Amino acid sequence: MIHIDLTDQPIAVADALRSVEADGAGAINTFIGTVRNRSTGRAVVRLEYEAYDSMALHQLRKVAEQAVAQWPMLQKVTVIHRKGTLHIGDVAVVVAVSTPHRAESFAACQYIIDTLKQVVTIWKKEFYEDGDVWVAAHP
Template sequence: MNLTFPIRPKAEDSFGITLAPLSIEEIYIKADNPANGAVVVMSGMVRNQTDGKAVIALEYQAYEPMALHIFYQIAADVRRCWTDVNRVAIYHRVGRLKIGEISVVVAVGCPHRSEAFAACQYIIDTLKHNAPIWKKEHWQDGSSSWVSIGACEQEC
């Protein structure tokens, strides 16, 4: 099945869903630009607990074509709200991740830090609500549970 979507990413932006470990340095470089006064990077990682319950690993799955479409839409929204943004990079990892491993990296390059911070926060908040990415929490007691992300609109 070949899905096509009307939104296409800007050439200077970068997106990905991968099984490979994410590199903060590599994604920073994708957001860097000589016109930037700031590059804000947010990385999310697997923590050792959820609501006081010991976690040993997370497992991520994504519907990749739709998730990438959501990433493109988020970047288009960022450019509409913060017109000075030079570059957007959004990467999410899938598969089983151990405690401390990076699951998501978002980077925004912009002439001014306040817009870069605001755009970066908008991206991660919107991604968590809208992207078809699911995680399974594996707990120390041997149990596990899938967590679905509910759709919701974020305002910039």
């Protein structure tokens, strides 16, 4: 019912969506995070995601479990995050949830991606033509 993964391979989005199909679900909601070509006004060339794997997997599972506790009607939850080198347009993260009705699917999906960004031990380094920056590292 909860599927979590952290991978250095391209994320198979269609497989992720299929993984939350359920007979009791009238709604499947997804968030797909992709690599944007600009950040704070600078042209991004590529990204590198670094993870503290064991803690990231543990925290991802906790976030999914918190969502299930808050929306007990959740049928299935899949969260897959990419690590390693990514280029413009690549899929960095997929969150997919299924619920009987649509309202809870939107809310649960947003909760999971918002909380993931706050607690999951993954770090993004942006590379530009003329340098690189660890995102959010400094005030």
